[in-house]
Amino acid sequence: MATRFMNIDRDTPMLLPVDLRDWIPADHIVHFILDAVGALETSLFCVNAKGSGSEQYPPQMMLALLIYSYATGRFSSRDIERATHADVAVRYICGGEYHPDHDTICEFRRRNRQAFEAMFVKVLMLAQESKCLKKVGTIAVDGTKILANASKHAAVSYERAGKQIEMLQAEVKALTAKAEKADETPLEDGYRIPKEIQRRQDRIATLQKAKELIEKRFAEQSGKEEVGDVLTPKDGRKRKVPGKMQLNFTDPDSRIMKAGNGFEQAYNAQAAVDTSSMLIVGQHVTQSPNDKQQLVPTVECVSVPGYTPKAVLADSGFYSEEAVKEVEREGGPQVYASQGRTHHGLRVEDMERKPEPVAPACDAPIAEQMKYRLTKKKGKKLYGLRKQTVEPVFGIIKQAMGFRQFLLRGIQNVKTEWSLVCLAFNTRRLFSLKSAELTLAMG
Numbered sequence: 001m002a003t004r005f006m007n008i009d010r011d012t013p014m015l016l017p018v019d020l021r022d023w024i025p026a027d028h029i030v031h032f033i034l035d036a037v038g039a040l041e042t043s044l045f046c047v048n049a050k051g052s053g054s055e056q057y058p059p060q061m062m063l064a065l066l067i068y069s070y071a072t073g074r075f076s077s078r079d080i081e082r083a084t085h086a087d088v089a090v091r092y093i094c095g096g097e098y099h100p101d102h103d104t105i106c107e108f109r110r111r112n113r114q115a116f117e118a119m120f121v122k123v124l125m126l127a128q129e130s131k132c133l134k135k136v137g138t139i140a141v142d143g144t145k146i147l148a149n150a151s152k153h154a155a156v157s158y159e160r161a162g163k164q165i166e167m168l169q170a171e172v173k174a175l176t177a178k179a180e181k182a183d184e185t186p187l188e189d190g191y192r193i194p195k196e197i198q199r200r201q202d203r204i205a206t207l208q209k210a211k212e213l214i215e216k217r218f219a220e221q222s223g224k225e226e227v228g229d230v231l232t233p234k235d236g237r238k239r240k241v242p243g244k245m246q247l248n249f250t251d252p253d254s255r256i257m258k259a260g261n262g263f264e265q266a267y268n269a270q271a272a273v274d275t276s277s278m279l280i281v282g283q284h285v286t287q288s289p290n291d292k293q294q295l296v297p298t299v300e301c302v303s304v305p306g307y308t309p310k311a312v313l314a315d316s317g318f319y320s321e322e323a324v325k326e327v328e329r330e331g332g333p334q335v336y337a338s339q340g341r342t343h344h345g346l347r348v349e350d351m352e353r354k355p356e357p358v359a360p361a362c363d364a365p366i367a368e369q370m371k372y373r374l375t376k377k378k379g380k381k382l383y384g385l386r387k388q389t390v391e392p393v394f395g396i397i398k399q400a401m402g403f404r405q406f407l408l409r410g411i412q413n414v415k416t417e418w419s420l421v422c423l424a425f426n427t428r429r430l431f432s433l434k435s436a437e438l439t440l441a442m443g
Contacts, residue, residue: 020088020092023088024088027435028089029068029071029427029428030064030068030089032430033067033068033071033427034064036126036427037060037063037064037067038060040115042059042060044112045112045114046112046114057104059108062100062105062108063116063119065084065093065094065100065105066080066109067420067424067427068089068093070401070403070421070423071424071425073401073402073403075402077105077106077109078102081101081105084098084099085099109408109416109417110413110416113419116423117419119423120419120426121304123423123427124279124281124304124307125304125305125306127277127279127426127433128304128306128307130430130433130434130437132277132430132434132437133279133281133307135306135308136308136309136310137274137275137276137277137281137308137309137310138274138275138309138310138311138312138313138385139272139274139275139282139299139309139312139313139333140312140385141270141271141272141295141298141312141314141318142270142271142273142291142315142390142391142394143271143291143294143317144394145257145258145264145267145268145269146266146267146268146269146403146404147259147264147265147266147405147406148248148405149250149405149407149409150250150251150265150409151250151265152256152263152264152265154249154250155247155248155249155256156207156249157243157244158211158215158242158243159243159244161207161210161211161214161247164207168200168203168204168207171200172201175197175200176197179194179197206249210249213252214241214246214247217245218242218245250409251409251410253411254266254267254287255287255288257289258289267285268287268288268290269285269418270283270286270291270294270298271283271298271393271394271422272298272301272302272309272390273389274307275313275385275386275389277429277433278389278392278393279426279429280393280426281302281304281307282298282300282301282302282303282304283301283422284298284301285415290317291314291315291317292318292320293320293323294318295314295319295326295335295337296323296326299312299333310334311334311382312333312334312337313383313390314335314336314338314386315338315386316338319339324337324370334373335370336370336373336374336382336383336386338374339370356376359372360372396425397421397425401421401424406418
């Protein structure tokens with residue numbers, strides 16, 4: 001018998017209009033996203049309320065487009081625009097016939113942080129309604145370095161800027177003298193003295209501005225009263241701006257940070273994750289290269305109605321006596337934070353049965369109390385949840401979703417994009433939790 005194949009006909013037009021719903025499975029995440037976004041109030045979005053100009057794309061449609069795109073690993077506005085033509089689920093979001101251009105997508109993403117944050121809370125409230133997120137929980141906090149949309153090679157240090165200014169000023173002086181003496185030595189084709197002088201003067205102005213911004217940043221960080229090459233602090237001592245302190249020309253708000261085995265131009269993205277559901281319940285972005293001052297702000301950014309953290313898990317990078325006291329003030333959650341580097345894996349002494357440690361006095365130092373908490377069986381078991389929750393969340397965002405670099409520049413825009421990333425993650429996570437519940441109920 002001859003081999004038979006199905007007949008694939010791409011030339012005959014369809015006689016009846018296509019219903020895109022027939023091309024998307026009923027259990028697809030796109031339906032969940034559209035249902036969640038549909039009830040969001042239009043007043044939360046930045047729209048043209050005057051009614052002038054061309055008709056606008058519905059903001060709920062644009063939000064659903066961004067959430068689905070980020071959840072499925074599309075972050076570039078040009079990639080999202082192309083998907084409105086080629087991806088059936090994206091075409092379904094856009095009604096089958098609308099194709100927002102990349103400028104419209106980028107502008108909507110940049111201007112609607114308020115809507116992203118409102119949707120972030122709404123998704124968590126949906127999780128509470130479906131019993132996926134309990135009212136009282138334990139949170140694990142951590143930070144991860146996300147690359148800025150800027151090269152670290154587009155930066156200049158304070159010391160290097162000063163040396164370049166001196167060099168350029170000498171070149172301007174030499175070019176000016178050459179022009180005044182009407183030096184007959186010709187220049188190479190394409191070079192003109194006035195143009196070369198102006199180019200160097202523009203560069204000097206840029207470097208001077210960079211030095212001023214570095215001085216201002218150093219003054220703000222150090223609490224100084226004056227700004228200049230030598231800063232006078234309130235204690236009367238004079239200190240110079242560190243020569244290695246840098247400013248990036250492409251994104252001045254970004255910072256050089258330790259990332260992996262090297263240093264990168266990045267931002268420090270923070271997240272607080274509920275250990276039971278693995279949902280992000282709080283998020284923010286900081287320019288600080290480490291987490292030393294981030295325990296309090298990361299806990300404070302958890303503001304989901306009806307959700308109360310009873311315990312906070314953090315690694316040694318977050319620990320400080322002042323931060324622990326601030327978090328636990330007035331009945332706040334109890335902190336479990338390592339005070340040093342912890343070993344990986346299970347050692348022989350970890351398997352040996354040991355008596356419960358003796359509780360310290362009520363007025364004992366925070367360090368002693370923290371050691372007691374982490375040595376108890378309950379505390380050890382609880383702290384073990386930290387690396388099982390928040391670290392996998394960052395892994396999913398970077399590996400499964402593919403988000404490793406911000407597309408927007410400037411700290412405010414970066415905060416907007418991180419809120420969108422966390423919203424997309426939570427949408428994926430809640431959809432998975434609800435799908436698992438449905439499968440369990442049916443099976």
